[in-house]
Amino acid sequence: MLRKLLAALPLLLMLASPAASADIEKNIMTGGPTGTYIKIGRDIADLGKACGQTLNVVESAGSLENFSGVRNRRNTQFGIVQNDVLEYLKTFEANDAEIQQAVRGVRIMFPLYNEEVHVLAKTDIKSMADLAGRKVAVGVKDSGTFLTSSLILDILQVKGVQKVEVNPDKALPQLQAGDIDAFFYVAGAPAALFQGDAIDGTKFHLVPITDSVLRSTYIASTIDAGTYAFQKEPVDTVAVKAVLMTFDYDKKRNAYHRDSCKAVADFSSYIIGNLDKLQASGHPKWKTVDLMAVPPGWKVGVCVKEGLAANYKPTCAAPVATPAADAQSDENDDYLKLLKERLKKQ
Structure with a gap:
């Protein structure tokens, strides 16, 4: 891939050109x-x-x-x-x-x-396994978010995910409009995209990523409570450097x-x-x-x-x-x- x-x-x-100033x-x-x-x-x-x-x-x-x-x-x-x-x-x-x-x-x-792996999703999606069969934005192909989301879904063997290749900036309004069910975003918390009061905490949340099989590849991490206005509790996740x-x-x-x-x-x-x-x-x-x-x-x-x-x-x-x-x-x-x-x- x-x-x-x-x-x-x-x-x-x-590297081919010798010209410089x-x-x-x-x-x-x-x-x-x-x-x-x-x-x-x-x-x-x-x-x-x-x-x-x-x-x-x-x-x-x-x-x-x-x-x-x-x-x-x-x-x-x-x-x-x-x-x-x-x-x-x-x-x-x-x-x-x-x-x-x-x-x-x-x-x-x-x-x-x-950098923490953020998965923002509808509140009925409680775990990574719940992404099976859902419409999920995974980032654009030249991005680290795309690679990380693809690797995580493969490692966890989450089946039937309908992958949407858009960047997180475009994915957020699509999630809010109901066009997708969740999206991945790899960014150091606090990520500016999630700050402010635009995200309704009664409709959307950060999905915990606690699957032990990921711990050999990724770093265990926690997004502290209150990092984002919609997020009242700490969220366990994984991170990359x-x-x-x-x-x-x-x-x-x-x-x-x-x-x-x-x-x-x-x-x-x-x-x-x-x-x-x-x-x-x-x-x-x-x-x-x-x-x-x-x-x-x-x-x-x-x-x-x-x-x-x-x-x-x-x-x-x-x-x-x-x-x-x-x-x-x-x-x-x-x-x-x-x-x-x-x-x-x-």
Whole structure:
């Protein structure tokens, strides 16, 4: 499934062109206009703005498009991706040449926060099993919501679901109009789409996801009572981790790679140097960011590590960062060592 989706995404041959300017265009691919990704992207862009750098925050369908964009889209140095997308790719990479090509050169920049799986449904749908035979919006094909919803329904073997491929922004009014029975939305709580008083809690609710078979793939999580006005009780669910991705630029290759690597190093420095500011005034999910939680099997980009070095001089000096938790040893020990040393010396 994912292999076909990746193959269908356009290849803009970002890597093929050597042309570049000193003031290189910089983009971060995020998600829909009401999602958490776009808020996180704007927070990161604000760090660059304070240093005189413009980072364009690009709306997208979500994780799959973002992953492909980092690999193939010119002037797209950053993208936010769900870790179940990464796990799927890593699982099938060894025996699939198409996936090997799709992941070549894509690297971790920073692990971010957990994203909760929201299933908003009519109140007569009490469990995931009750979705059988119902009309359910599962996201659009280039999105992480689409992949996650498809995997969860497959793992739980929920039969007869009539899948509607629309994004959550369009799914909500369809649910309210009675055209569908439920919809999936993978987003860090609180998700802006569910805030306010537009959702009637007597007609709709968040479906608990407590099936033990999912716990080997997903993170157990709870959406606290009152997170949304219509939701009076805590809701147990599962979550995925959002990860900031980049490309492994080679500074010796051409001017474009050199300038893009500089952009990645600078923004790595900005984020680590301003983590306290992000946690204090950015999206609430910054408070839960664990920069040490690198997904297994994936490498951190060389340009990221350059920006974490204690003697690195970004285009704009960064404020003091807050200390991070101790890390466990893994295959990215050099990244973790640089991260801890950088935080100690600021």
